[in-house]
Amino acid sequence: MPISRRAVVVICDGMRRDLVSAQRTPRIQELQSRSRWFAAHRSVFPSVTRSSSASIATGCHPARHGLHGNTMALPDGAGYAVHNVGEPEFVERLRAASGRTLCVPTAAERLREQGGAIVLSNVSPGAAYFQDPDGHGHVYHRSGSYGPGRAPLPAREHLTISHDSAGDWAMTERFCDEILLGRRPALALLWLCEPDHTQHDAVLGSPEHLAVMAAADRCVGAVAATVDRLRAAGEDILFVVGSDHGHETIRESVPVERLLFEQGYKRALDSNDIVMAPQGTSALLYFAASANDRVAPVARYLREQPWAGRVLVDAELAQAGMCAERGLRIALSMAKQDVPNAHGIAGLSDIATRFEPTPRKTGMGQHGGFGAYEQAPFLLASGGAFAPGDHTQPTSIVDIAPTVMRHLGHSVAGMDGRPLQDAA
Numbered sequence: 001m002p003i004s005r006r007a008v009v010v011i012c013d014g015m016r017r018d019l020v021s022a023q024r025t026p027r028i029q030e031l032q033s034r035s036r037w038f039a040a041h042r043s044v045f046p047s048v049t050r051s052s053s054a055s056i057a058t059g060c061h062p063a064r065h066g067l068h069g070n071t072m073a074l075p076d077g078a079g080y081a082v083h084n085v086g087e088p089e090f091v092e093r094l095r096a097a098s099g100r101t102l103c104v105p106t107a108a109e110r111l112r113e114q115g116g117a118i119v120l121s122n123v124s125p126g127a128a129y130f131q132d133p134d135g136h137g138h139v140y141h142r143s144g145s146y147g148p149g150r151a152p153l154p155a156r157e158h159l160t161i162s163h164d165s166a167g168d169w170a171m172t173e174r175f176c177d178e179i180l181l182g183r184r185p186a187l188a189l190l191w192l193c194e195p196d197h198t199q200h201d202a203v204l205g206s207p208e209h210l211a212v213m214a215a216a217d218r219c220v221g222a223v224a225a226t227v228d229r230l231r232a233a234g235e236d237i238l239f240v241v242g243s244d245h246g247h248e249t250i251r252e253s254v255p256v257e258r259l260l261f262e263q264g265y266k267r268a269l270d271s272n273d274i275v276m277a278p279q280g281t282s283a284l285l286y287f288a289a290s291a292n293d294r295v296a297p298v299a300r301y302l303r304e305q306p307w308a309g310r311v312l313v314d315a316e317l318a319q320a321g322m323c324a325e326r327g328l329r330i331a332l333s334m335a336k337q338d339v340p341n342a343h344g345i346a347g348l349s350d351i352a353t354r355f356e357p358t359p360r361k362t363g364m365g366q367h368g369g370f371g372a373y374e375q376a377p378f379l380l381a382s383g384g385a386f387a388p389g390d391h392t393q394p395t396s397i398v399d400i401a402p403t404v405m406r407h408l409g410h411s412v413a414g415m416d417g418r419p420l421q422d423a424a
């Protein structure tokens with residue numbers, strides 16, 4: 001029997017809330033007019049895609065789910081080595097290093113008795129797979145698609161799409177026809193790579209940026225039309241559309257790990273005693289046990305630098321939903337400047353690199369820290385308990401999973417977030 005009460009979630013990666021407008025995103029704007037709009041919605045820290053994907057999947061901050069960012073360090077002998085969480089192999093690398101993937105269950109796991117979730121994602125493989133790293137449902141990605149038990153799906157079922165707005169559109173068509181109209185899972189989630197993918201190589205507000213915002217908007221419109229059709233047939237669908245974070249404009253790039261070596265805090269450029277996992281406009285610093293006495297001096301040095309914004313050490317990491325564990329001791333959000341770029345889009349930020357600056361990226365989009373705009377994703381919800389109107393109290397991307405679970409009649413125990421129906 002098809003499930004009549006279900007949830008449909010669409011994430012437009014990197015879409016800033018203040019850029020959603022009738023002109024740039026008419027379909028999202030139309031949907032907003034008949035949905036609950038969360039006007040003070042926030043990202044987690046770091047405001048990057050891969051750990052945010054785990055936060056959206058689990059309803060927990062990184063301190064609880066254990067995925068630190070887009071990159072994170074794992075033990076390397078007596079020290080640490082930085083790994084790219086986006087690579088398809090990282091799920092198994094994390095399992096090998098720690099004996100598990102995420103530390104808390106995903107929505108897909110909580111729904112395993114109903115076949116888990118069906119996820120279609122066009123972002124990095126890591127971000128896609130952390131929606132369901134233990135294989136309770138289905139995850140479709142161009143780097144490989146998996147069914148229950150993380151069993152690879154046959155070639156004819158692969159998601160062979162391009163990593164751009166054309167791929168987003170092809171994925172959206174399949175999502176509507178095969179998943180929403182055909183297979184009808186309790187939870188279906190679509191994660192578009194745009195506008196984020198292009199924002200990283202474009203000037204915010206430029207014609208190429210506006211074009212991919214419009215492309216993502218068209219995908220949302222197609223899903224909205226499909227949801228309308230299913231509702232007209234009597235289905236009770238919770239429809240959630242949002243983003244994971246925003247973007248800011250890169251002011252300058254700072255090779256922070258190299259500077260720690262040059263200042264004498266790190267033993268060698270390639271030593272594993274102190275390593276930095278870059279997160280765009282923020283960074284995480286890991287210290288080997290042998291470098292414990294250098295945590296406070298490094299924090300002091302960072303706080304004196306003009307390119308540093310907030311510096312959180314040990315217990316202070318809790319302010320950002322993180323915790324000091326497995327070598328992670330310092331989080332650094334880079335300096336911000338609230339001024340507009342050439343197209344009038346506000347928010348400049350420095351970025352942290354490991355060893356070399358990246359001047360060619362200056363002027364393009366980035367995210368990862370505590371900046372006002374990178375921390376301002378959008379969120380709207382309709383169906384179930386949600387009447388149209390603005391919700392002005394702060395909400396977070398960790399509230400998405402409990403909201404879905406509440407609609408589906410499942411417990412939300414163990415989640416950091418809360419069901420937004422309670423505030424509706």
Ligand SMILES: [Zn+2]
Pocket residue numbers: 013014048049050196244245
């Ligand atoms: Zn993202």
